[in-house]
Amino acid sequence: MQKPIFEINGLTKIYGSGEVEVRALNGVDMTLYEGEMAVLLGPSGSGKSTLLNIVGGLDQATSGKVLFDGRPLTALNERELTRYRREHVGFVFQFYNLIPSLTARENVALVTEISRAPMSPDEALAMVNLSDRATHFPAQLSGGEQQRIAIARAIAKRPEVLLCDEPTGALDSKTGILVLEALSTINRELGTTAAIITHNVGIREIANRVFYFKDGKIEDMQVNDHPISPSKVSW
Amino acid sequence: MRALDKKLVYDLRRIWAQALAIALVMACGVATIILSIGSYRSLEETRSAFYERYRFGSVFASAVRAPLTLKERIASLPGVSAVELRIMQPVLLDVPLMVEPATGIAVSIPDHREALVNKVYIRQGRLPESGRPDEVAVLETFADAHRFTPGDSFEAIINGKKRKLTIVGTVLSPEFVYAIGPGDMVPDQKRFGVFYMSASVLRALYDMEGAFDDLSLTTLRNADLGRITEGLDKILKPYGGSGARSREDQLSHAFLDNELTELKAMAMIIPPIFLFVSAFLVNMILSRLIELEREQVGLLKAIGYSDVAVGWHYTKLVLAIGLVGMVIGVIAGQWLGLGLTRLYGRFFTFPFLIFRHSVDLFLLATGVTMLAAVAGAARAVYSTVRLPPAVAMQPPAPTQYRSLFDRSKRRFQRISRRTIMSTRHLLRWPLRTFLTTLGTSLSVTLLVTAVFAFDSIDYMIDNIFFRTERQDASVSLVKALPLDAQYSLRGLPGVKRVEPFRATLTKFRHGETEKRVPIVGISNDSRLLQILDVEQNPVKPPNSGLMVPDMLARQLKLRPGDQVQVELLEHNNRVVSVPVVGLVSSYVGLTSYMSLKSLNRLLREGDRMNGARIRIDASSLPDLYQEVKQTPVITSIALLDVSLQKFRETIRENITTMTTLYVVLAVIITFGVIYNSARIQLSERARELASLRVFGFTRGEVSSVLLTELGIITLLAQPLGWLLGYLFAWMVVKGFESDLYRIPFVISSETFANASLVVIVAAVVSALIVRRRIDRFDLVRVLKTRE
């Protein structure tokens, strides 16, 4: 059996209070294993992003527990959370969040400079097939290319986990597939655990496991014994 | 409320701190104009009202002894409206508990009626009754300096006899707004007083029955003053007249006029600079603030709002901020202006104050500022509404970054990505970077412009009190005595060195212009008075000929080598022609110099002196004073230290008050501008910086990106600010310069340093605020929204 990397127990996140109280997460139990590819599906507002943000150390839970590699995340202070993000987590967002004043390579280097055992920026760019665009600025790249740079930036530090919130949300099918291919290459070759939020039901085919969210809870989970390659995803 | 207006309210609430800072910058520009020009106008108006209500004379003349019967002839000179003949004589005072000798003049007031010219304002008590030899009304400043009130008495030596005088009232006079004693450079209220006594009493005391020795008259509006003075001179010549003079040569008026001119120069030159700088800054800040709204503008357009509607929306935002600024500015300006007027009114001891509400200033100041503000907003809105909404909604396309710090160049290998981010950002929008730097440097500039006056004053003080006048004290004698008198002075207690001088009042004439000028003759080996030439080098008095101040030379269009006609006012108005041999530097007064020998030759009375500069041993001062009081030939002794202190006080009253206000306003503007620049930079880059936090950069690392930028701009701004400050200060000096007055153009390195220090402190404080905001970033929120 694989080793669990995240163990999540009774995770609850409540926004506001009283009348206007919103339960974004309402007791989520979930385990993610090392090296697996998980896809998170569910209607808008069901709490996917909230979960990912908490797991990624960007947000605090109201109650419940998140263990990362056996250590509780919920107990970390601000400074320790920063270190956690720096050393263990790679993020990819729907809006690529590249630094416009830096070239592709420099955007990647931004992260490798502060990591302990990073790959070289060029290596990371090669993994997303963008070596030839290393000296381009974000404004000179298409959306899909920008997203792949963002992925290169996320994986360059060899993180244990890759958290992706709608990475293909703004892309067409062809570009989306390129991005997913990059993600799955990294998952395969580096053994990085990946959690991908998407609204595209077809994408679940590439995952080892699929989680269905509803009203702040996990409603269902499917194991997929034979994940397919992203190029075969029906969009 | 319509949705768009709600957005306005929310926007204002969101940026309230920045909006307030902008409003304050506006307020400072507006307030500076209103308070300075407003208070100057009020004072000017007060002075003319005082002069008019109390019938300040427009022509003055004195004689040795002239019969009262001349009154008819004088009154019938064309243009004369009222004449007052009077007695004006020096008195020596013996004030209890005062070691240094004090002097004053006794002035007669008409018996049984009000004075027709130079009426006094009674502050306390009453005027002396006619015929009462022991009653006196004194100038309020003198009474205050001695803490005298009506009922107190003191002793005075009048015409050689000691008399006890009882104060029955304290008064103010348009003629003695400033009372300056003989040989003094500035008023010393303690050592010099004016004493009003009944005319019949003074006539008796000075053996002047049926006679007068001084007169003052008022004239009709269009009177020809030249003809009146000429007529007076003719009438008084047989009676020892020493030349009639118009107001501009009246000591108090000239002094007050000078003070008001300084004030006017301060009000007319510096505040407009403040107004325009603050307007420019507001324009710049608002334009950047609204550029931040670019995506929202695009969105509003995308959903169907017209360009005009969007433009009007942001104009309303600016108007709201501007309105707050204007209200603060007008109220603060008005309030400070009133305070300032009161303060100056007290310095000048005006009996009442007239406040002028300058509507034109309100309109001008608020108009300029509002226009600049709206223009700034319009520029930003216009540049955005021009874009197709789709383009506007995206973050501005990063224009091609320079390949500066290209990694392939080895030498840049070590520069961190974050430094590259900062620098690239600055280079990406060179115009914006330049404007931000310019804004910051203008803060430095304003501070330099506001503060450098102190350097000029220091320089002036050094020039007058340490380089030119180097004596410990100067004494004036009752009349010109043979030079041997210096040996008697040398014998006084504690006197270590005596340098005699001869001073005489003359009138210079060259071409069309004439000017009353004191000439001082000093010996060639003079050390206690050091004449400085225009390059500030010490020069010796010439063996023959005159050294004239450069200012006087300009007024009379004199150049070395020219002959000037000199009318000897104290020697039967004999006119002699004297060559000008050199120019000397002078910041106050028009005193011209000759060698003692050649002046005495000119005056044809043999080798004489009527004063001396002395060096004394401070420990014997009380003995010296005691002796001086017993020595009737010495009319006054003026300590240089005291003069310096009085000079400083006068300057403080006049320039320091205003300058201090300017400095405070400049500091507020500085903080407003720099805080806003920092906040806008933060808004522009919030998303980028939040991303860095997400990747695991620490707060310190993330802040350093922005703080590096802020630091670079602040540093770049310093030299530019100094340069502009130098330029503006030069403009101020040029603006001050008149025929009568000028200030030296001096800026010390401390002034530059202090200006920079204030700006750097403002930058550091703003940096800390920004840093705190970065620390508090809500990462999730920043990432969830596109912008």
Ligand SMILES: Nc1ncnc2c1ncn2[C@@H]1O[C@H](COP(=O)(O)OP(=O)(O)OP(=O)(O)O)[C@@H](O)[C@H]1O
């Ligand atoms: N800052 C907040 N304050 C109040 N409620 C919030 C906040 N952030 C999220 N929510 C609420 O929490 C719930 C879950 O939000 P979340 O962003 O996790 O949904 P999601 O599953 O990612 O939806 P989507 O697929 O649309 O991105 C939603 O109902 C949302 O309204």
Ligand SMILES: [Mg+2]
């Ligand atoms: Mg979401």
